[in-house]
Amino acid sequence: MANAVLKIPVLSSIITSTAVKCSKSSFSSSLLHIYGRHICNCSSAASVSERQPQIRSPQLVALEYADLTIPHIVCEELGALRVRQHVNPLSASLSIPVEVPNWEDVFEDPKLPLVVDIGSGSGRFLMWLAKKNPGSKNYMGLEIRKKLVTRAEKWVKELALSNIHFLFANASISFKQLISTYPGPLMLVSILCPDPHFKKRHHKRRVLQKPLVDAIVDGLMPGGQVFIQSDVLEVAIDMRRYLDAESDKLVHVDNIDSSFLCDDAGWLKSNPMGIRTEREIHAEFEGAKIYRRMYQKLS
Structure with missing residues (x-):
């Protein structure tokens, strides 16, 4: 029914709710161990004992995803992973x-x-x-940077998750x-x-062009x-603009559920997924909207 919103369970709040689960002293020490090279001193004039570590966005990412307990895999199995930040999806190698x-x-x-994340990154x-929804949903990540897919699959194996899969693929x-x-329904x-x-x-x-929009809308x-x-x-x-053009098939959720709050320009005021992406954490740390x-x- 059009007026029945498909609810995504709120799985976690923002970073503060995750932090409550951790001992501040123990987590701080583990952050210093894992991200020691990111810690800086507040003032060169201050004595060593007076200097306080400044938190950086990689530490915020580690805190938000603390429940996964996977940072050690990067060091032990894959080392420092360098990937291209910008990939041309129109290249011949990605057209197959x-x-x-x-x-x-x-x-x-x-x-x-099924839940599909296009451009799943890490x-x-x-x-x-x-991990929060075993037995109720499957998850698939599509990513065009192969190294990230390889690492993600190692993480999945380490976490013994049977409801998630990553593919090196051009979603378009x-x-x-x-x-x-896919045998089941496409949920999100x-x-x-x-x-x-x-x-x-x-x-x-x-990534979002008319052919992909059509495929998404038809598949949902x-x-x-x-x-x-x-x-x-x-x-x-x-x-x-692309999604608003599908108004005969798609409706923005605030039109059918008042719990989704928007600003005056029609943007959602908060993330409804319960967890932020790594890019989202970095951007908000830098003050971006x-x-x-x-x-x-x-x-």
């Missing part, structure tokens, strides 16, 4: 559709509702959700085929802080949702 997996091999129950956002090329073969698609491709001649490289179950966000207003407006929209497919 990914091979559709045997869904029974990648998910314990392949008929569960994958920790999706893994956190998967492979999304439709993947979803059309997220596109969170995608590569902005600032130059006008590179706008065609942005009735009541299924699309969540977008960016710390770049121009990119957020671009994504919003996050522009968010959540859409729901009409019945």
